[in-house]
Amino acid sequence: MLLILCPHCGPRNADEFSFGGELVPRPGPDPGPEAWRNYLYTKENLAGWEGEQWFHLSGCRRFLEVERHTITNEIRSVRDVTEDTA
Amino acid sequence: MTTRGPIARYSAFSLIKQSLTGQRWSRVWRHHDLQPSYDVVIVGGGVHGLATAYYLARNHGITNVAVIEKSYLGSGGSGRNTAIVRSNYLTPEGSAFYDRSIKLYEHLADELNFNVMFEQRGHMTLAHSDSSLRTMHWRAEVNKMAGIDSDVIGPPDIKRLAPAIDVSNRPRYPILGALWHPPGGIVRHDAVVWGYARAADRLGVHIHQQTEVTAIDVTAGAVTGVQTSGGRISTPVVVNCTAGWSSLVSALAGVRLPITTRPLQAAVTEPVQPILNPVVVSGSLHVYLSQTARGELVFGASVDPFSSYSARGSLEFAEGLAGHVLELMPSLSKMRLLRQWSGLCDMTPDFGPIIGMTPVAGFYVDVGWGTYGFKAAPVAGEQTAQLLATGVVPDLIAPFSLDRFGRGDLTAEKGAAAVGH
Numbered sequence: 001m002l003l004i005l006c007p008h009c010g011p012r013n014a015d016e017f018s019f020g021g022e023l024v025p026r027p028g029p030d031p032g033p034e035a036w037r038n039y040l041y042t043k044e045n046l047a048g049w050e051g052e053q054w055f056h057l058s059g060c061r062r063f064l065e066v067e068r069h070t071i072t073n074e075i076r077s078v079r080d081v082t083e084d085t086a
Numbered sequence: 087m088t089t090r091g092p093i094a095r096y097s098a099f100s101l102i103k104q105s106l107t108g109q110r111w112s113r114v115w116r117h118h119d120l121q122p123s124y125d126v127v128i129v130g131g132g133v134h135g136l137a138t139a140y141y142l143a144r145n146h147g148i149t150n151v152a153v154i155e156k157s158y159l160g161s162g163g164s165g166r167n168t169a170i171v172r173s174n175y176l177t178p179e180g181s182a183f184y185d186r187s188i189k190l191y192e193h194l195a196d197e198l199n200f201n202v203m204f205e206q207r208g209h210m211t212l213a214h215s216d217s218s219l220r221t222m223h224w225r226a227e228v229n230k231m232a233g234i235d236s237d238v239i240g241p242p243d244i245k246r247l248a249p250a251i252d253v254s255n256r257p258r259y260p261i262l263g264a265l266w267h268p269p270g271g272i273v274r275h276d277a278v279v280w281g282y283a284r285a286a287d288r289l290g291v292h293i294h295q296q297t298e299v300t301a302i303d304v305t306a307g308a309v310t311g312v313q314t315s316g317g318r319i320s321t322p323v324v325v326n327c328t329a330g331w332s333s334l335v336s337a338l339a340g341v342r343l344p345i346t347t348r349p350l351q352a353a354v355t356e357p358v359q360p361i362l363n364p365v366v367v368s369g370s371l372h373v374y375l376s377q378t379a380r381g382e383l384v385f386g387a388s389v390d391p392f393s394s395y396s397a398r399g400s401l402e403f404a405e406g407l408a409g410h411v412l413e414l415m416p417s418l419s420k421m422r423l424l425r426q427w428s429g430l431c432d433m434t435p436d437f438g439p440i441i442g443m444t445p446v447a448g449f450y451v452d453v454g455w456g457t458y459g460f461k462a463a464p465v466a467g468e469q470t471a472q473l474l475a476t477g478v479v480p481d482l483i484a485p486f487s488l489d490r491f492g493r494g495d496l497t498a499e500k501g502a503a504a505v506g507h
């Protein structure tokens with residue numbers, strides 16, 4: 001079981017969330033099809049700390065940015081995407 | 087040090103003699119020292135790496151080949167899968183490709199002189215709704231066009247082929263029909279790994295276990311060698327056959343892949359009398375099952391809900407699985423689960439593999455095998471070997487090139503691969 005500490009709802013089972021995958025920087029306004037396809041498909045798929053998007057589907061229904069270690073599944077930070085990073 | 091000892095041919099006579107005399111069995115494959123150079127280095131000692139090595143040697147006479155495995159042979163998905171073999175995929179390119187694999191499996195035991203226990207008991211995919219029944223009809227027609235034995239059957243035939251399934255008119259998940267694929271079945275997965283390893287070894291391939299590839303040397307856009315935990319090897323050709331780890335190994339050569347690594351879990355029960363002959367899959371219930379020759383029921387499901395390199399089992403999986411299996415076969419309610427495990431799967435966006443060249447000359451991939459790569463090992467090994475030997479991309483694997491993502495020319499196999507593997 002994986003517990004995610006939702007900033008709005010507290011610690012919840014990962015089952016309640018939908019996993020949005022690793023965060024990939026969005027291309028600029030007019031980057032051409034190649035850059036968009038890279039953005040869509042190519043992944044780092046890191047073994048280590050990864051920035052990810054999770055959606056609290058059966059909770060507050062907010063999009064969260066989560067830092068998770070993909071080998072140990074340890075989570076070291078969770079924040080609402082609309083919050084500014086300090 | 088090279089452990090030599092003859093790798094003898096197996097026969098009924100040799101097995102009887104061996105068991106009566108109680109001699110030690112000879113080694114199935116040998117140990118060699120790492121050579122400073124090889125013509126081809128294959129990274130990953132799973133069924134794909136070993137099959138590729140075998141076909142390079144057997145079909146093309148290329149034997150100065152090393153298979154480099156960081157752990158033991160079959161420690162990845164190859165020793166953890168649920169061993170389902172079938173070819174009733176949704177796309178013409180998918181079904182033609184997997185059909186070739188079944189054909190190779192049918193003669194594999196003879197060819198490798200190793201009993202891989204391929205049992206063609208039939209593969210049944212249940213439809214619980216009108217729309218899924220429609221998809222089954224579509225798949226059956228695509229399959230028939232490719233000459234593959236595949237048809238839609240109704241509840242009476244389902245009952246006849248698998249009496250333990252509850253086909254009564256229940257409110258939840260009624261069974262309206264099924265896609266029935268007689269040539270599908272199960273194979274002894276470890277035997278396929280060991281059989282390829284032994285046959286490749288006999289032809290001169292070097293197998294290096296407990297050796298990890300830690301870097302890939304690329305000069306002027308071309309591979310020149312690999313660094314391993316056992317030393318450097320110079321080579322003009324590296325083939326990445328590392329499935330769940332393939333993004334990491336490709337990154338060593340500076341190649342990025344459209345792959346995410348997801349754990350997939352499975353479980354077995356205690357062994358019982360034969361109660362289930364075919365392989366049964368329910369996409370809507372996210373579950374499939376079969377019974378091994380030893381009598382255990384083997385269960386599987388879809389991949390875990392998030393990516394990870396940790397092959398851990400979860401309670402959520404066992405709970406969900408039990409509920410769904412009982413929905414299909416209520417008579418199993420007293421069965422006990424013996425074991426549950428997990429393996430890493432290299433998922434692609436279109437549920438198709440990635441086979442062939444990359445932007446780095448001499449760096450090839452045979453990856454993206456997701457949850458369905460076991461059945462593909464013979465054809466993928468055969469075709470990858472042909473590509474390496476001739477430099478020409480064979481027709482059967484052309485649709486699965488890495489550059490299809492850049493061209494937006496994806497395959498569309500999700501409908502037939504997400505749960506059924």
Ligand SMILES: Cc1cc2nc3c(=O)[nH]c(=O)nc-3n(C[C@H](O)[C@H](O)[C@H](O)COP(=O)(O)OP(=O)(O)OC[C@H]3O[C@@H](n4cnc5c(N)ncnc54)[C@H](O)[C@@H]3O)c2cc1C
Nearest residue numbers: 130132133134156162163164167168170299429459460461
């Ligand atoms: C639970 C489960 C059920 C499945 N069920 C089915 C099924 O029913 N039918 C089906 O067709 N498929 C199934 N699959 C998928 C199938 O098992 C895989 O697609 C297939 O085994 C992949 O084989 P492979 O040889 O490419 O990779 P693997 O067997 O995973 O081998 C990759 C190897 O690479 C090694 N490696 C990684 N990094 C390095 C490095 N840096 N240096 C050296 N070695 C390295 C690893 O140790 C590993 O042994 C299932 C998978 C799982 C996990």
Ligand SMILES: [Zn+2]
Nearest residue numbers: 006009059060
């Ligand atoms: Zn929440």
